[in-house]
Amino acid sequence: MDARLEELSFAYGERTVLDVPSLDFALGRVTALLGPNGSGKSTLLRLLAALEQPQAGRVLIGGEDARMARSSVAYAFQEAVFVSGSLRANLDLALRLRGLAAPERESRLAEAAEACGVAELLERPASRLSGGEAQRANLARTLALRAPLTLLDEPLAGFDEPGRQTLLEELPALLRRFATTTIVVTHDRDEALRLADDVVVLRAGRVSAAGSKRAVFAAPPDPDTAAFLGYTLLRTDLGLVGVAPGALRPGPGDFTVELCVEEVIDLVTKVELVGTVAGQRLAVSVDRSLPAPGDRVTLGAPASATVQFSTRSRR
Amino acid sequence: MSELWDGLREALRLIATGDRELFAIAGRTLLVSGTATALAMFVGVPLGYLLGRARFPARTLILATVSTGMGMPPVVAGLVIWLLLVRSGPFGGLELIYTKQAMIIAQFVIATPLVIAFTAASIQALPPRLPDLLRVLGAGRLRTLWLLSREAHLGLLAAVMAGFGAVVSEVGASLAVGGNLAGDTRVLTTAIVTETSRADTERAIAYGLVLLAMAFAIVAVLTVVQQRQPR
Numbered sequence A: 001m002d003a004r005l006e007e008l009s010f011a012y013g014e015r016t017v018l019d020v021p022s023l024d025f026a027l028g029r030v031t032a033l034l035g036p037n038g039s040g041k042s043t044l045l046r047l048l049a050a051l052e053q054p055q056a057g058r059v060l061i062g063g064e065d066a067r068m069a070r071s072s073v074a075y076a077f078q079e080a081v082f083v084s085g086s087l088r089a090n091l092d093l094a095l096r097l098r099g100l101a102a103p104e105r106e107s108r109l110a111e112a113a114e115a116c117g118v119a120e121l122l123e124r125p126a127s128r129l130s131g132g133e134a135q136r137a138n139l140a141r142t143l144a145l146r147a148p149l150t151l152l153d154e155p156l157a158g159f160d161e162p163g164r165q166t167l168l169e170e171l172p173a174l175l176r177r178f179a180t181t182t183i184v185v186t187h188d189r190d191e192a193l194r195l196a197d198d199v200v201v202l203r204a205g206r207v208s209a210a211g212s213k214r215a216v217f218a219a220p221p222d223p224d225t226a227a228f229l230g231y232t233l234l235r236t237d238l239g240l241v242g243v244a245p246g247a248l249r250p251g252p253g254d255f256t257v258e259l260c261v262e263e264v265i266d267l268v269t270k271v272e273l274v275g276t277v278a279g280q281r282l283a284v285s286v287d288r289s290l291p292a293p294g295d296r297v298t299l300g301a302p303a304s305a306t307v308q309f310s311t312r313s314r315r
Numbered sequence B: 001m002s003e004l005w006d007g008l009r010e011a012l013r014l015i016a017t018g019d020r021e022l023f024a025i026a027g028r029t030l031l032v033s034g035t036a037t038a039l040a041m042f043v044g045v046p047l048g049y050l051l052g053r054a055r056f057p058a059r060t061l062i063l064a065t066v067s068t069g070m071g072m073p074p075v076v077a078g079l080v081i082w083l084l085l086v087r088s089g090p091f092g093g094l095e096l097i098y099t100k101q102a103m104i105i106a107q108f109v110i111a112t113p114l115v116i117a118f119t120a121a122s123i124q125a126l127p128p129r130l131p132d133l134l135r136v137l138g139a140g141r142l143r144t145l146w147l148l149s150r151e152a153h154l155g156l157l158a159a160v161m162a163g164f165g166a167v168v169s170e171v172g173a174s175l176a177v178g179g180n181l182a183g184d185t186r187v188l189t190t191a192i193v194t195e196t197s198r199a200d201t202e203r204a205i206a207y208g209l210v211l212l213a214m215a216f217a218i219v220a221v222l223t224v225v226q227q228r229q230p231r
Helices: A041-048 A066-072 A087-097 A102-115 A131-144 A161-178 A189-195 A213-218 A223-228 B002-016 B020-053 B059-070 B074-085 B100-124 B130-137 B141-151 B153-168 B172-178 B188-197 B201-227
Strands: A003-012 A015-025 A030-034 A056-061 A073-076 A149-153 A181-186 A198-203 A206-212 A232-236 A239-243 A255-266 A271-277 A280-286 A296-301 A306-309
Touching (some): A030 A041, A041 A149, A041 A181, A131 A149, A181 A189, A198 A213, A223 A306, B020 B100, B020 B141, B020 B153, B020 B188, B020 B201, B153 B201
């Protein structure tokens, strides 16, 4: 089911939290809502779930007002919340509240629990699940609903690093299997790239970029968005230039700069060179360490990985 | 010491032989205090839920007022209700003074702040996102209220026990607005006062034992319900 925001404005008291003239979430696509803390990502999910009402504008799900479409939405909060009782009772309650009959509930519950790796935990009191287990259980409860619109708020929060990596690898397949249109909130660029087809970048309650992830990452509209997407911003004679993450390599390129190396950090699998380019601090990862502190290294990037901004575009 | 044993023996005889007056007073006590507690729950639980969940400017002031009400001496509550219901008072025309209804009103005033405060505390102790979760899952208002109450059942049953415990054991308000009329508004606590002043220790002890047994039985049942683990 598709979702659409029209002329949307939402404020907490005097403070405007979201101001979105128009935004579409296409049917069957996974969209990452990307933005720094406080940019309005979670509020946008709450509006889609009809937990908040906008002061102006409309939130439409499948062409219907979000308040009328609650049964079409599944929403996993960032913090896993459960009622007392076993995990099975929690999953069953969610399906019961959607009006499903017992045999259907049982099969959906078992399938989602198995797929999310919590089948062994079904009889355990939900209050005794560890952080990672609770997050997986939270995901299982959401996916078991097989809702036309699935909302995931930071689904990888609360995991240790190995757990996060594992779920990050599993999640795309889980979404393909259990979800249709999905909106994932994250502040992590790599998560967005791995999980999503489309990306919406929110900054201070406004959409600064939206589109397919390739289009958004290839052409950030302004320096702030570029910086958030991981671009390295350099002031040059040409103006402000953004270089895509990982694009600067030792050796000349279409865009070339000279780095005065101040520090060489050994990260075992790679080496990070820290230094300055025309007085601006820069850190670049390279495969092996040739230079030493005090050396000057030529770094280059292909034209396709650079974006030039007019000096007035920085807000 | 022998007076105490004699009293206990006589009290047990009165209970065992089903003394009519004793059981009439016990029944009246249950009726008055049970009704007052039920009314306090009916009014106090929604108010406590509101105070626990909603955020509005006067909330803290109201919570402080309710907490003060928890410590209100019953005799003061009785005095206020007496002033309101006495023939020359603003509600004197209702002719409720020295009736069971007046006692229920006074006990309701005593129990309600307890119920509100316990309910508010138990609702506040729930995960803040739980009501949102239930709404998102599709629970309507009533179902959400029911599921939240189930989650807060420890606190809500504590509210019943605190409310009932406070009113079944109070004597000041019942004396003030009920008048301790034999066969009409006399309840176990006022009966104990009466029998003690008459030096009828056996009856006073019998009433005391029944009061304790009644309070224990009700609180025990509620505790069993409270401590049952939900599936």
